Amino acid sequence: LQRRGLGRVVSVSLVVVLAFSAIGGIGAAVLTEMKNLAIDLPDHKQQIIDKINDLRNATKGPWLDSVYDTMDGIVKSIKGPMPAPNPNLTPPKEDTPSSSQPGAPMPAPNPNPAPPKEDTPSSSQPGAAPPSVAFSFLPFLQSVAAPVIEGLASTVLVIVLVVFMLIQREDLRNRFIRLIGSGSLINMTKAGDDGARRISRFLLMQLLVNTSFGILFAIGLAILGIPYALLWGFLAGALRYVPYIGSWAAASLPILWSIIVLPGWTQPLLVVEPWLFGHSIGVSAVALLISAAFWAWLWGPVGLILSAPLTACLVVLGRYVPALEFLSVLLGDEPVLERHVTYYQRLLAHDVDEAAAVVDEFVESHSADEVCDQVIVPALILAKENRDRCELTPDEEKLIFKATQEIVEEALLPKQQAAQQAAGSQPETDEEASGDWPVLVFGCPGHDQTDELALNLFARFFDPNKCRFKVISSTKLTAEIIAQIEEERPALVCIAALPPRGLVHARYLCKRLRAQLPEQKIFVGCWGLKENIERTKQRWLAAGADKVMTTMLETRASVLPFIQAQAHVQRLEPAHSS
Known part of the structure; x- marks a missing residue:
């Protein structure tokens, strides 16, 4: 409305009037249904009496009497025998006249007893004026008018507060940002957007779920023949805003009414409450239960209703305010x-x-x-x-x-x-099958046993029929490693160096290999490296490495084409020699 040219005050006033008019109309319709229900209730008086008698008769029987007698005997045995009365104690005096003592003369009867007074002596006479009833205005105010006035005052206060908060929402937002600190505008803006998005999503999903719940509830009750199905459906949707207990309360009302108005006991047992789940708001289930208990203890039913939005706001604060990070850790549903x-x-x-x-x-x-x-x-x-x-x-x-x-x-x-197997399901050609296969690859640990274990894991990802991946022990010296490489002449040397330590020793090995074997292909895997990646790669390249990779996936993607190319070269060498 404000974008269409209306002023802010007019737009806010129209929105508030329409919203509260809709709420008032729904409330009036519900009150009308409840009035009709109250009028209809006396017609089922006999059914209520019959079902109460059925329940009373169901609790009678010899087996229940024996249970009651057994429990009574257990209680008496626990309490012990009652103490015998003391004969020295005088019994309390009774409120009897002294003439009741033995030997006292009996009073003579009154020959003209006064007639008993009637409740309404003057009203029974024709033409008599009705008795005057004294009306006290102060007790009426205390018992009836005071709660009504208090409720109306609270309603007016809420409406006025909503109006002024909508009119001055930008000013309130700026004051809140200034209170937290204008130096962290990015975090505060993200926190505000995140909190508004979570609460809006929660309220929207609550509205959709509760409305669907109420509609399905009303349809089910109408199919079962429960009177006032629309009223029960509306109450079911409204009570679902109360977490955990609202659904049960919504189901108990039509069940109780069906027991009252329907004959017998079979049909009321068909009323079953659907169990629907709300949308996640980024709060763990355990945290939401604890939060609901806390806010309900603090504010009662209002706190129970507001527990989910309040907890979502706490999670957002913990995510964007470093001092409150523990709230996000404790209450959030993301893996910590x-x-x-x-x-x-x-x-x-x-x-x-x-x-x-x-x-x-x-x-x-x-x-x-x-x-x-x-x-x-x-x-x-x-x-x-x-x-x-x-x-x-x-x-x-x-x-x-x-x-x-x-x-x-x-x-x-x-x-x-x-x-x-899926990749190699195609049959090999005669040229592929008749070569010096597999290709020899050496894996050299950069420093210690951790690097050796990583190489052993990496070697398992190659088909042994196509690549013979040989891992050298991490206990060997640099000279021994170079001597073994010179002797066996592998097609590729793969050096593994896991951070943070051991990189210097691994670069020394790379330099020695490049100095003594200038034609040797050397790949380096700095697996798990997260910081200073480009600078580390430049150091390795300067030390003599041909390629430097930071993940096993990237390393295997580089090694496999090299192996295939080397295998092709090995197949061509026998042909040229012949």
Whole structure:
């Protein structure tokens, strides 16, 4: 309305009038239905009496009497026998006249007793004026008018507050931003947008779900023949705004009414409440339950209704205000630990089964290379960092390495082998089958056993019929590694160097290889590297590396074409020699 040329005050006034008019119209319709229900209730008096008698008769019987007698005997045995009365104590005096004592003379009867007074002596006479009834205005105000006036005053206050908040919404927003701090405009703007989006989505989904719930509820009751189905449907939709107990309260009303008005007991049992789930607002289920209990304890039913929006606002504050980050961690539904951290923590706790479950869940929607890059390798880097800080014992490190190898063999290798079989399902030609196959590739650990384990995992992703991937032990010296490479002459040397430590030693190995074997192809995998990637690549290239990759997926994508090209060269060499 404001964009169409109307002023802000006029637009706000029209919106408020229309909104509260709609609410008032719905309320009037509901009150009319409830009035008709109240008028219809006395017609079912006999049915109510009959069903109460049925319930009373159902609670009678010899088996219930025996239960009652047994429970009564148990209670009496616990309490013990009642103490005997003391004969020395005088009984209390009764409110009897002294003439009741023995020997006292009886009073003579009154020969002319006064007639009893009637309740309305003057009204029974024809033409008599009705008695005057004294009306006190103050008790009337206290009992009837005061609650009505208080409710009207609260309603008017809410309307006025809504009007002024809508008129001055920009001013209130600017004051809130100034209160938090104008130095963090980006975070505050994002927090405001995020909070408004969450609450708007929550209210919209609540409206859609509750309206659908009420409509379906009314249709179901109408099919079952329950009177006033529209009224019960509206109350069901309205009561669903109260979390957890609203649905049960909505179902109890038509069930109670069906018990009252319908004959027998079979048809009321067919009234079943549908269970619908609300839209997620970014709050965990446990946190929402605890929040509902807290706000209900603090503000009563109003707090129970507002618990979900208030909790969503707290989650937004925790996400964008660093000092309140604990709120987002405690109340949010997003994972607070990254997947590789969870995997590593489970291995530290010696819970190999749950660690394998983490990998199994991730491998369902990702390739084997992605699992290694996003779960296995980051976990090995964490183990490497903890070992360098002397926080990880050698036994714990061995357990982590062994469990990781077992998990990879059980979870990743079957999927990788299936992919290789699908890729190699086409029959090989005679030229492909008659060559020096497979191609020899050396894997050189950059520094320690962690690099060696990563290379062993990487080597499992190659078809042994096409690539003979040989991993050199991390215990060998640099001179021994170079001597073995000179002796066996592999087509490719792949150096693995996991950060943060060991990169210097791995670059030294690369420099020695390039100095002694200038024609040797050298690929370097700095798997798990997240910082200073370009500068690190330049250092490796300056040290003599041909290619530098930061993920296993990227490394395998570079190694496979090289192997295929080298295999083609090996097939051509016998032909040229002949």
